Amino acid sequence: MxxxxxxxxxxxxxxxxxxxxxxxxxxxxxxxxxxxxxxxxxxxxxxDPFLLSSPSRIIKTIASLYTEGTLFYHIGVTLSETLIGFFAAIVLGCSIALLLWWSEPLRRILEPYIVVLNALPKIALGPLIIIWCGTGSRAIVFMTILVTVILVILHMLSAFMAADEGKMLLLRAMGANKAQVLLKLVIPSSLPAFVSMLKVAVGMSWIGSIMGEYIVSRAGLGYLIVYGGQVFKLDLVMAATVILCFLAALMYFLVALLERKLIKSSES
Amino acid sequence: MKEILAFDNVRLTYHTKRGEVTALNELTFSLREGEFAAMIGPSGCGKSTVLSLAAGLLKPSEGTVRLSGSIGYMLQRDELFPWRTIEKNLYLPLEIQKKNTPERRERAKELAAKYGLDGFLKSYPAQLSGGMRQRAALIRTLVTEPDLLLLDEPFSALDYQTRLLVAADVAHILRSEGKTALLITHDISEAISLADRIFVLTARPARLLASHETDFLSNDPLKRREEPRFSGWFETLWRELNP
CATH class of the missing domain: 1.20.5 (Single alpha-helices involved in coiled-coils or other helix-helix interfaces)
Known part of the structure; x- marks a missing residue:
């Protein structure tokens, strides 16, 4: 037209x-x-620029990290921890949410556990995580998953449970079994909720990885921030924070792009 | 003619934590092949429960429900899946019942073409008017060629004018396909204008109060509304529902 x-x-x-x-x-x-x-x-x-740092000093610090060859190393460490934790939490969380949707008894049994785990500040588990997973990247990925997965479970479960009653009745009258209801109705109708969950999960997984690096780490942006704070190199703290801002914004932007694409294809 | 659906002394009691509610008691009626029947009753009397029992979604607490053949269900709202095109919506029952063969899909497309949906096959439900969507929902119900159609107030979500037109449309399609149908409605004139047989239910727990066979000259709902006996039927049913 x-x-x-x-x-x-x-x-x-x-x-x-x-x-x-x-x-x-x-x-x-x-x-x-x-x-x-x-x-x-x-x-x-x-x-005092020693306390406040300054834009030019931040740029200089980033440049010197680059010439030392450690800039991309630290970015790479944090980014990979975050991404691995993010994707693992999405896969794990969606699978658990599916399982809970499938089985009402399981849902009722596990509900209080999930509520408590959701309310618990995950950082309290820091010492346990160090003992279980050591002091390497594994501990940080574990922390990232822990912080993100509960949110994924709760968000997706409520999306699955909200599938339209009328359409459910219609499918059952057609003779659909549970797997068919899941594939034809529950999963497709949860797609918008899935994308909005991704947006929140991006933020959560950054919280998880940086929190993890605060507790244990020998590399990464969170490590630079903690280290910089301990030796009073606030330029380093600020520089790492600025890089973090860029990365988090970039990841959010990518998810928003995905959302626009999915919504477009579902409306077309 | 053979009986498609028979309720014999059916009782249905719902159990919840707060207590139990008997929706139907001693309900007996039957429906013959080719009949277009309507069921009316006071609101909340358990009319929809009758359809759930007929579809086998509920088991009677007492008595028997016999159904010979397959059913198609049509609800108040069209319940078209918004992420599927009209064409894919029509194939949904075929997918569910593992009948998704090229011949069946061809038949579905023929039905769509016959009833004026062929231009909309690639459209999404949101792009159709309420009336067209309800027509698509009816065609979706017909693609599996059910022996009995269960219609649960399929027009009540439409505005008055669309409702008259869609009701006429649905009646025309069902009659030309020679389908047996059971329509649940709370609208007396809708029941009279559409059905050959009208079942009247009592308030909860619902029993059969009366069963009428209508005697109209026309099968067109809009023409029936103009026939002089229409108001006579209306008065009879009104009195039965409001003694």
Whole structure:
């Protein structure tokens, strides 16, 4: 369908576009202003750059990490821990949620355990994790899974349980068995919930991996932050935090992209 | 003519933690092949329970339900799966019943074409009007060629005007396919305009209060509404439901 766009509608569209541009300019402007102020305050000596660091010192630190050849090593360590933990938690969490959907007795038996595990601050298990998994990446991946998996289970289980009653009745009247109800109705109708769960799980898995690196680690961005804090190299702390911001935003952006694709293909 | 569905002295009691509710008691009726029957009763009297029993989704607490043949179920809302195209929605019962053969799919497409859905096969349900969606839901019910159609207030979610048209549409399709149907409704005039036989149920626990055979000249629901005897039937049924 092609419409002739009226000049009134064109004006409306132009106005909308102009607003978006203005918002983007304001966003960038705010960032520039904050960075500029930060740089100025430390350069003029109004604040101690040793305590506050500064944008230029952060860039210098990142550059020196790069020339030392350790920048991508640390990023790689944290990123792989996060991604492995993230995907493992998704697979494990969805499988457990499916199992709980399938079996009502199991659901009722395990409910209090899940509630308690959800409420428990996972960092309390730190010492146990070190003893069970050692002090390497395994412990951090384990922590990431632990932090993320409960959320995945709860989110997906409630999505599975929310499958439409009427469609369920219809399928049963057609003679569908449980596996068919699962494949034809429950899983496809949970797809939007799956994607929104991914968005939350991205954040949780970063929390898990950095928390893990705080407790035990010899490498990674969380390690750089803890180490930098201990030896009072705040430039290093800030640099690692900035990199972390970029990575987390990138991962979130990728999931948002996936969401847009899935929604488009389901609406088409 | 052979009996497709027979309820003999059926009682059904629901058990919940808060207690038990007897929805039906001593319900006896039967439906012959080719009949278009409607079942009316006060709201909440357990009409939908009758369909669940007929479909075998519930087992009677007492008495017997005999069904010879297969059923197709149509609900209040169209219940088309929004992530499937109309075509894929039509194939759903074939997939479930493992009858998804090229011949059956061809037959489904023929039905769709015959009743004006062929232009919409690749569309998604959200792109169709309420009336067209309900028609698609009916075709979906027909693709497995059921011997008995169970219609659970299939028009009540539509606005009045669409409802008259869709009811006429459904009646036309069912009659030209020669289907046996049991329609549950709380709308007296809908029952009169559509059915050859009308069962009247009492309030809960529901029993059969009366069984009527209508005597209209036309089978077209819209024409029936214009026949003089229409108001006579309405009054009879109204009195039975509101003694």
């Amino acid at each position: 092609k419409h002739e766009i009226s000049s009134e509608h064109q004006r409306y569209l132009r106005r909308g576009k102009r607003k978006t541009v203005l918002v983007n300019i304001a966003r960038l402007g705010l960032l520039a202003l904050l960075l500029g102020l930060w740089e100025m305050v430390t350069a003029l000596g109004w604040a």
